[in-house]
Amino acid sequence: MKSLGYKRSTTQYIREWCIELFLLASASAAIFVTLAIVFILISESIPFFKEVSILIFLSDTQWTPLFANPRYGILPLLMGTLVTTGVALSLAIPVGTISAIYLSEYAPARLRETVKPILELLAAVPTVVYGYFALLFVTPLLQKFFPSLPGFNMLSAGLVMGVMIIPYISSLSEDAMRAVPMHMREGAYAMGSTKFQTAINVVMPGALSGITAAYILGISRAIGETMVVAIAAGMQPNFTINPAESAATITAFIVQVSLGDLPHDSIGYQSIFAAGSVLLVITFSFNILGFLVKKKFRQRY
Amino acid sequence: MDQLSKEQIKKLIRSHKLKDNIFEILGLILLLCSLLVLLALIIDLSTDGAARISKSFLTNFPSRFPDKAGILSAWVGSTLVMFVTAASAIPIGIAAGVYLEEYAKKNLFTAIIEINITNLAGVPSIIFGLMALGIFVYKFNFGPSILTAGLTLGLLILPIIITATREAIRTIPSAIREAAMAVGATKWQTVKHHVLPYSTGGILTGIVISLSRAIGETAPVITIGALTFIAFLPNAPISTEAPFIHFDWIFSPFTVMPIQMFNWVSRPQQEFHVNAAAAGMILLLMTLSMNAIAIYLRIYFRKKIKW
Amino acid sequence: MVIQNGKTDIKIKAESKNLNFYYGTHHALKDINLKIIDKSVTALIGPSGCGKTTFLRCFNRMHDLYVGNKYDGSLLLYPENINIISSSIDPIEVRMRIGMVFQKPNPFPKSIFENVAYGLRVRGVNRRSQLEDKVEESLRKAALWDEVKDRLHGLAFNLSGGQLQRLCIARALANDPEILLFDEPTSALDPIATAKVEELVTELKNTVTIIIVTHNMQQAGRVSDHTAFMYMGELIEFDRTEKIFTTPGKKLTEEYITGRFG
The missing domain is CATH 1.20.5 (Single alpha-helices involved in coiled-coils or other helix-helix interfaces)
Known part of the structure; x- marks a missing residue:
């Protein structure tokens, strides 16, 4: 084989190859992190489930791992997570969606470009600061209207969490709405629709999967949120659906144990990995759901 | 009708x-x-x-007496942890983004990497803490150290940096790559001379956003067992005597700003709540100004390069 | 390679032999046999999608940048007589010898100087004086020197469309290419800028072999010595430009030239 003259040196080939290998290794890091998460949660939960049957874990309504006579039912923690998430969503979904419609369909471009980054700052505030705000501003405020509200309650924690996830919902929904092609809107306007009717009848259905993906991300954030609930909702497991009571979530329990001094091999300590596994399974399911919805979204446009 | x-x-x-x-x-x-x-x-x-913000608040260690307590160990800890986080997440994140945009072939392996990145971005931060507790603290024996915290937060923000890098690279028209290739540049030369320089703005924005997220993270740092009461500083990383640069600080116990604030919020005494608010102000100032920088960077670079 | 043609010897710079090209399963080039004559301008014409750009991009292996593309047959470069599309040949080495100017000007977002010097830097040339000499020489060859000599270190984006395209030509010339590929270089330019680029192409053929893809038949007539007419991935006819435009040998060519389709 004849050479072309400008033969590249062997070192250059080797360098190119080494660089590609390094880049590939970096990209593979994501796989290792996922594997590490799954491996640790499973391997550290196994000793726990040797002591406690999965059936009891999933059906007992008491969670008292630190008591002398411990009981390990995840339901109270799960309920705490569900109630705080429910409160957060019942604030964030309507406010986030309406804000998104306003920004996408009504707001002048300059207002939108100014407000959107500021709104996104709501998601940038550290969660521990939100915890402070919930405990020492929102709860006292609510107590003025409901004097019987305890100092720790899921209501104010949930509401503040709701504020925190508004930008996730509004930003992503707005992106989806703006991706709806103009000619679809024109069809509605040509028949005499108002902006509101166009938004409801054309834009929202057109952006449905994007909006759904935004909701799912919001739900997943609320379920995994830790500091707001740990600070403002209390750390006592409480099997209740009443948001005005105090209760611990799965995440708050993990924080509580981490703050304490339990020995590494005690069952109380291992219980945080079992609780973490439940949390991962739930958020993982929502991630998959969001992924599927988004995939459908991509096919449409 | x-x-x-x-x-x-x-x-x-x-x-x-x-x-x-x-x-x-x-x-x-x-x-x-x-x-x-x-x-x-x-x-x-x-x-x-x-009212609580003063010079002594910044230079005092935590204390049983609220009016003497300060955030010295917290902000020093946060700074050192951020240093480890940045040093681990930035190179890996950019490299991964470059790989996925410029090198990766469309195959199953690439698809698996992409799904993993999307998924990691949605995993609650406290789960990262549990993973780090199992791997870094116990398997690798790093203990609840600055190194553990830095790496944990580094992994947590990795998906943000990867995504930002990819989006920035995607805005570069392929004509530019072809132009470089057409004069005989290798793939890496094309990346080094063109792709990376032209996507600096987007990547930088992503890095600042991700660090502002990391600096406010509390849950994973609590989970790995960071202390809440630290009345000493890690050994200084630089000194005036040889060998000038030291690394023993990375194994030092530590606390960070958000944990210090959490500790004060969870105390019943009103006086400590004042400290918490002051610490929160500083924390908020840090994260909001980092976000402001990110917004500025985005606008600045958008103006600078037009394709 | 030299072939005898009556009295004069004609030097061949490159030759495709049974060249086939596939975009995945799409068979884009079918058995192309064509000789590119040294130090002359060869125009590739034909309707959109006929494969002329695809053929052009084979010469500097641009297709290697995207997956699923496959070459078959041979594309020989003389005088070494090597098959530049063979997988054992490094595409980067090919591109070091065969330059390309694209449809739309695609300058790097760097200074004018750095744009032209880039190819040299890739080759490891870093001596300032050497770079300066070569940049000036290339810009002069591209008839751009007088317009930009005072702002060599200004951003290239600030030039006009025609100037940008000449900058891209200078960038390619700095590498002393043996063949220069032009892919519809004037399609994004106004008539005056087009005239300048055409003038440049005619001048350059004294030093470099040129292949130019164009959809503009007047342009092919003005600048080229030889013309190849392609249709549906096949080479229909190849001859001297005057012959193609006055007495084409094939009916299809005649129909295209006279504007009955395309």
Whole structure:
């Protein structure tokens, strides 16, 4: 084989190859992190489930791992997570969606470009600061209207969490709405629709999967949120659906144990990995759901 | 069907327009309410904590006496942890983004990497903490150290940096790559001379955003067992004597700003809550100004390069 | 390679032999046999999608940048007589010898100087004086020197469309290419800028072999010595430009030239 003259040196080939290998290794890091998460949660939960049957874990309504006579039912923690998430969503979904419609369909471009980054700052505030705000501003405020509200309650924690996830919902929904092609809107306007009717009848259905993906991300954030609930909702497991009571979530329990001094091999300590596994399974399911919805979204446009 | 009279049509339009206006006002009000909450939060923290901000607050260690307590160990800890986080996440994140955009072939392996990155971005931060507790603290024996915390937060923000890098690279037209290749540049030369320099703005924005997220993270750092009461500083990384640069600080126990704030919030005494508000003010100032920098960078670089 | 043609010897710079090209399963080039004559301008014409750009991009292996593309047959470069599309040949080495100017000007967002010097830097030339000499020489060859000599270190984006395209030509010339590929270089330019680029092409053929893809038949007539007419991935006819435009040998060519389709 004849050479072309400008033969590249062997070192250059080797360098190119080494660089590609390094880049590939970096990209593979994501796989290792996922594997590490799954491996640790499973391997550290196994000793726990040797002591406690999965059936009891999933059906007992008491969670008292630190008591002398411990009981390990995840339901109270799960309920705490569900109630705080429910409160957060019942604030964030309507406010986030309406804000998104306003920004996408009504707001002048300059207002939108100014407000959107500021709104996104709501998601940038550290969660521990939100915890402070919930405990020492929102709860006292609510107590003025409901004097019987305890100092720790899921209501104010949930509401503040709701504020925190508004930008996730509004930003992503707005992106989806703006991706709806103009000619679809024109069809509605040509028949005499108002902006509101166009938004409801054309834009929202057109952006449905994007909006759904935004909701799912919001739900997943609320379920995994830790500091707001740990600070403002209390750390006592409480099997209740009443948001005005105090209760611990799965995440708050993990924080509580981490703050304490339990020995590494005690069952109380291992219980945080079992609780973490439940949390991962739930958020993982929502991630998959969001992924599927988004995939459908991509096919449409 | 009966034709609507002109009067009826007018009436109908009026009611439609009314609904339209009501909705517009509602949207504006809700939007303003969200911004109002942000404002309320800032004002609440400031009125509670401003009085406590002083030089001694920044230079004192935590203390049993609220008026003597300060955040020295917390901000030093946060700075050192961020240093490890940045040093681990930035090179890996950019490299991964470059690989996926410029090198990766469309195959199953690439698809698996992409799914993993998307998924990791949605995993709650506290789960990262549990993973780090199992791997870094116990398997690797790093203990609850600055190194463990830095790496944990590094992994947590990795998906943000990867995604930002990819989006920045994607805006570069392929004509530019072809132009470089056409004069005989290798793939890496194309990346080094063109792809990376032209996507600096987007990547930098992503890095600043991700670090602002990491600096406010509390849950994973608590989970790995960071202490809440630290009355000493890690050994200095630089000294005036040889060998000048030291690394023993990375195995030092530590606390960070958000944990210090959490510790003060969870105490029953009102005086400590004031400290918490002051610490929160500083924390908020740090994260919000980092976000402001990111917004500025985005606008600055958008103006600079037009394709 | 030299072939005898009556009295004069004609030097061949490159030759495709049974060249086939596939975009995945799409068979884009079918058995192309064509000789590119040294130090002359060869125009590739034909309707959109006929494969002329695809053929052009084979010469500097641009297709290697995207997956699923496959070459078959041979594309020989003389005088070494090597098959530049063979997988054992490094595409980067090919591109070091065969330059390309694209449809739309695609300058790097760097200074004018750095744009032209880039190819040299890739080759490891870093001596300032050497770079300066070569940049000036290339810009002069591209008839751009007088317009930009005072702002060599200004951003290239600030030039006009025609100037940008000449900058891209200078960038390619700095590498002393043996063949220069032009892919519809004037399609994004106004008539005056087009005239300048065409003038440049005619001048350059004294030093470099040129292949130019164009959809503009007047342009092919003005600048080229030889013309190849392609249709549906096949080479229909190849001859001297005057012959193609006055007495084409094939009916299809005649129909295209006279504007009955395309």
